Structure formats: structure tokens, C-alpha cells
Amino acid sequence: MIRGIYILGQDGNMVYSKEYATTDSKSALIEFVVSLAEFLSSVDLEQKTESMGLSLSRIFYTVHNPFTFVFVADKADDAAQIEERMGQIVEIFLKDFARLAEANQPLDGFEAKVDEIAVTMVKVAILGYAGVGKTTTLHLLRGETLPLIHDPTIGVSIKKLPEEVQNANIVLWDLAGQSRFSILWAKMIANAQVVIIVTDSTLENVLRSKKLVSLVKEEVPNAKVIGIANKQDLPTALTPERVGQILGVTTFELVAIDISYRDRLIQIIRKAILEGKDESKAS
Secondary structure (H helix, E strand, C coil): CEEEEEEECHHHCEEEEEECCCCCCHHHHHHHHHHHHHHHCCCCCCCCCEEEECCCEEEEEEEECCEEEEEEEECCCCHHHHHHHHHHHHHHHHHHHHHHHHCCCCCCCHHHHHHHHHCEEEEEEEECCCCCCHHHHHHHHCCCCCCCCCCCCCCEEEEECCCCECCEEEEEEEECCCHHHHHHHHHHCCCCCEEEEEECCCHHHHHHHHHHHHHHHHHCCCCEEEEEECCCCCCCCCCHHHHHHHHCCCEEECCCCCHHHHHHHHHHHHHHHHHHHHHHHHC
16 A cells, blocks of 8 residues: 655655655655655656665655656555556646646645545455444444444445545445344455454354354455454453464454554554455465
């Protein structure tokens, strides 16, 4: 996923920048981008796109005088896809916004076009049997107040995570866990990049949930599958490690009614997206 987009003009002045991921070393990154642009001003790239790898990311850059375009992406990203998106944004900028930039005028409308190209939709399916806390987990992720009365999901509930994880718009599919909806599960998890198997951390439920892991691996073999051991506040709860051993997938603890777990769960999903891309690329 694209972490940042930077366009520099003559003399290395920043014409446009957009960060999709927060970083503690932002100032160092900007300094590096400016230094890179200064160096590229003396090199003829013939408007080709080049790249270099850093520890956790990859820098893509191209020069269309007097502008230097620099994209920062995850190292696991497909280089051809990043170059394609970069080419689309460069083309739009040169065609519709270059003159405005040269005249130091606002680039009205440019950011919307950038987001349209750079932001990726990611489908995350939440799967588990009735009563394990899937919908509560959905409310937690969306930062919503829990309803006083439990209203079981009918079919599927599709909600968008209200904030971007890097530049991925996360669409959450909360699948009904009642047995009568099981015939829909295979269809509903189709094309999911990440599938979250939620259990209530009881031995009985965890053993049943092994079937869900098998279903996911059969229907969407390229999806990243993670387990969530919910209701860890109950005295009878199995540990996340034990739940993971039974399910055969990496599993994390959760108390879905506790808001303090929200940021941690979002980071787990973000990591799963990146790891899923790494595994798909390797295969």
C-alpha cells in the first residue's frame, strides 16, 4: 500500500504531499525526499520510473521537468502495480495541475483524484458461530457504542472502517453465525483478503470453529486467516495460544466489550493485510 506521495517543483520546493501512514521519522523522510529530488535534477531518467529499497519500504521516483514525483510504498507491494498507479497520477497532474503548481495556485480537486487511484479497498470478513461476539467486534472496530439489546445479524452486515489503515479502505463483512445461514458463508467470504475467525474461547466453540478455518482455506486459499479468542475476561476462557493451536492459525486475545482493545485490533488487521500480500507475492 502506498505510504506517501510527494511532488516537488523547481529548486526542490514541495508542491504537493500526502501521507497515508503516520511515522515517527516523518521529518527525516521529507529531508530524504528533498535530497533525492535535488540529486535527480542532475540525472536524466528519460521520464522512466526507478525505485530503491529501504528497510521497510520502497521508494519510487520519476522526473518530468521541472517536477520530481516520489512515492513511498510498502516493500511487499507489487512494483508493477505501484508504477501503474504512479503513472496515472503523474499523467493527471501534468495534464490538469502542472500550470497551477508552477503559478503557486491551489491544486483544487487534485487530492480527490489521488485518493481515487491510491486508496485500495480491502475486504475483511468476520466469521464465527452465533454468540461469539462478531458484531460486538464490529462495533469495537468502528468505535461505536455497544447496543443495550443484542440484535443477531441476519445474513451479513457490511460496514466500512471509519478510518484508513494506511491507504486501504477496510470494508468489514460481519457474517451471521446461525446455522441456517451457513450455506451463504462460502459466497460471502469470496474475494476477502483477510478472514477473521472469532471464537468465544470455550473448548466446544473452538473445536467447532476448526471447520470454519477449513472452509476459508478451501474457498479463499489466498486470504490471510487469523483467529480472535474473544471473551478473554471469562474465567473459563482458553488462552489465545491454546486456541491458536487448535485452530491451526495465529490467534490473538480480545475482550470485544473493552474499548482499550480497539487500536490493538486495528493494528492486527493492518499487519494481516501486509502479511497476506507478502504470502501472495511469494506464492
